[in-house]
Amino acid sequence: MEKIFPEAESKKEIDIEKSFQKALTDEILLEYDIECLLYAGLEEEKQRALRGKAREIAAKEAGNQGKIWASIGLDYVNCPMNCSFCSMGSAWNSYEKKEELQEKEVVEIADYYARQGADWLVLRTTEFYEFDRLLQRIKAVRQRIKNDCVLVVNTGDANSRKVEELKAAGVDMIYQAFRLREGTDTRFDCNARRETIEMISQSGLKLSQYLEPVGPEHTDRELAGRMTELIRQGTDVAGIMERVPVSGTPKYALGTMLPQRIAQITAVLRIASRASIRDIVIHPYHRPAVECGANALVVDVGAIPRSRGMTRTSWKNQDMLQAKQFLKESGYEVDDAGNERNERSKGR
Numbered sequence: 007m008e009k010i011f012p013e014a015e016s017k018k019e020i021d022i023e024k025s026f027q028k029a030l031t032d033e034i035l036l037e038y039d040i041e042c043l044l045y046a047g048l049e050e051e052k053q054r055a056l057r058g059k060a061r062e063i064a065a066k067e068a069g070n071q072g073k074i075w076a077s078i079g080l081d082y083v084n085c086p087m088n089c090s091f092c093s094m095g096s097a098w099n100s101y102e103k104k105e106e107l108q109e110k111e112v113v114e115i116a117d118y119y120a121r122q123g124a125d126w127l128v129l130r131t132t133e134f135y136e137f138d139r140l141l142q143r144i145k146a147v148r149q150r151i152k153n154d155c156v157l158v159v160n161t162g163d164a165n166s167r168k169v170e171e172l173k174a175a176g177v178d179m180i181y182q183a184f185r186l187r188e189g190t191d192t193r194f195d196c197n198a199r200r201e202t203i204e205m206i207s208q209s210g211l212k213l214s215q216y217l218e219p220v221g222p223e224h225t226d227r228e229l230a231g232r233m234t235e236l237i238r239q240g241t242d243v244a245g246i247m248e249r250v251p252v253s254g255t256p257k258y259a260l261g262t263m264l265p266q267r268i269a270q271i272t273a274v275l276r277i278a279s280r281a282s283i284r285d286i287v288i289h290p291y292h293r294p295a296v297e298c299g300a301n302a303l304v305v306d307v308g309a310i311p312r313s314r315g316m317t318r319t320s321w322k323n324q325d326m327l328q329a330k331q332f333l334k335e336s337g338y339e340v341d342d343a344g345n346e347r348n349e350r351s352k353g354r
């Protein structure tokens with residue numbers, strides 16, 4: 007039965023207070039509790055307590071380890087799927103040039119990130135990247151980085167379903183998110199997308215998905231629903247990815263969010279997921295979010311859906327050094343010894 011958010015202010019206050027107490031006393035949060043805690047009007051004192059609780063959980067569950075999600079976008083190409091937040095949608099992207107990183111470049115970047123101590127090395131493609139070429143890239147990267155990073159692919163739906171071939175090529179984890187307003191802001195079939203996520207979680211490979219792309223238009227109920235599902239689907243590495251408005255995309259006019267709101271969402275996801283999700287990534291970086299539960303940052307290069315064309319420098323100049331520095335500033339331990347880090351800290 008559909009839950010109705012209480013109209014009466016007093017009822018709302020009572021519900022929020024109950025959910026707040028559950029959060030502070032380590033009780034399991036139901037979807038409606040999560041919705042209550044996401045209430046933007048939550049008083050500052052409660053917000054502060056939730057942020058503190060979330061940071062405490064991050065220290066315990068993630069071993070207070072700061073981590074890096076290093077991502078390489080392999081191809082920049084206009085995409086007929088036209089997701090309304092993505093710069094590569096063919097309906098609005100006038101940047102006609104198709105660009106692709108060559109295998110040698112991909113391997114060299116991957117090697118650099120591995121030597122710098124990245125925890126996850128992600129090969130990201132557009133929706134229709136040729137599967138055999140992807141397998142070649144995976145094998146070449148795996149051969150070079152050995153077991154220094156968790157090797158992740160973030161690729162099209164059809165590619166992601168080929169779990170056995172991906173596993174045989176050396177993949178450890180697949181990123182496959184069910185996006186906020188999937189099927190409305192995107193043209194994907196929601197059932198098929200959920201089915202792919204289920205296939206990954208049953209495959210023996212790790213599953214990663216972020217709460218994404220979060221914008222000011224998303225209601226507390228929508229965010230709570232997606233958080234609950236993400237936890238239930240057995241996500242190993244989660245994250246919060248804000249929608250960065252790209253000029254010309256249909257969602258550009260909706261703008262972006264305040265860092266404090268992103269911090270509240272991060273804290274609630276950290277508290278709701280507790281021991282079930284060890285690592286939570288925040289992208290792009292917001293210090294308040296790192297200070298309340300996100301223990302991992304992204305370093306991004308190549309084709310990036312938030313900007314146009316191929317870039318060979320880190321997005322927003324957030325390179326490995328900078329990302330590690332940000333994590334340290336918020337009290338996380340970061341191993342500067344690069345790939346000599348032990349297996350336990352690798353998120354396996």
Ligand code: SF4
Pocket residue numbers: 085086087088089092093094095132133311
């Ligand atoms: S998000 Fe992926 S599927 Fe959607 S338009 Fe961009 S590249 Fe295509």
